[in-house]
Amino acid sequence: MKFIRNVENFVFGAECLGCGQASGYLDPWLCPDCAEKLNRESKAVVSPGPDAYSLFPMRPLTRRLVHALKYKGISGVATYLVRHSSVVGGTMGAELALLPRPLHFVPVPLHRARFRERGYNQAEMIASALAVVTGGKVCKWLRRRSFVVSQTKLSKEERERNVAFAFEARLPRNLPGRGTVVVVDDVFTTGATTAACLDAFGRDFPLPLKVCTLLYDEPASVVADYAEDCQMEWDV
Template sequence: MNVILDLLFPKRCVSCGKIGSYICKKCFSRIEFIKNPVCPVCQRQAVEGKTHPGCKGRYRLDGLVVAARYRGPVKTAIIKVKYKWIYDIEKIFVDLLSQRFWKFNLPADLILVPVPLYSQRKKWRGFNQAEILAKSLSLQFNVPYFDLMNRFIETKPQVGLSREDRKENVKGAFALRKIITGVSGKNIILVDDVFTSGATMAECAKVLKKAGAGQVWAMAVALG
């Protein structure tokens, strides 16, 4: 099946257009991988991606897993699929992430939860990239996937807003789905494509922790 699809729709490098793969060797070599994990609160270097003791808070994120800088081919790839998903490209993103997993000290007994899109936007776009990523990670690593959250306010795009405005913009925008119970004590990885100020993930973590979640980590392909 894949062979036929590859023949019909040859893969092209998302960055330079070369046929053969979604990121060609040359562009792959330009990816700026994250060498040292960072704290999700202050974004300074942090051992194994864990939130610094001084940055910790009852309702804050406990750690951050990111693969690469939001630059070059990774940025191009993420922007390209924002409005039109490219068949199978999530495998590239999952690969980029999983090659770095050893650097992070994730808690055990995790579940994967995608950062939700506002329902109208999802309807219009047809997909949520965070959902596709989380599902793909779930399949590859056999970690349960739960679509736990709703975004019930259409927030302004975070791009171009200051750090403070970003926090304000997403405040109160998320809630747990009504039907969901049993978040209590669960360790959660929130999945999104890009982690920029972290305001969105931080707001989601707050909702999950108020509902009794254990550790809540953020995971994103790129660090903006």
């Protein structure tokens, strides 16, 4: 079976990260159909909160792309998603343009053990891509103090306890006197991780604090409405 798959990849091209089908027309990660679907998703309005931004909703396609970023070692997906989001010439770009400049993108840090396992911090990859397209800077102003177990199957309360006091600020002596600090992570679910990061800066931190993630894992009710809308469009 593996031999057949290798032959198919040689003849038809590598597999699309979205649908898993072999294609000779990848861009380089998605086939034309999945690329068009991602373009539609980039126009969706997603709002985790008044001080938080997410570039895409959590959908099967975007979930698979972030999975490839985190667990398949394809770090280039971070730049790909940022460049195909509304940060570039879209609504998110307009939102970020309203923030006091410069933008200081602070990635959520990984514990050393997790970093050794993956070889890179996906939040740092995302922050770097955001800095390039907005003219901002990547600032490693947070340090992880404790190892946190995977949050995937934890409840909201468990997530909050899991990351409480897990981070501490590591600020430069000459802290910039202007601009906006944007804490960057891959997925916003309950907001527990990014909230713990914001808390690490303290109440008297002099710069505005925001959050930006690639995906927003919306409440189940929103996802159900989206599925129903898609079914209605299909029926029509």
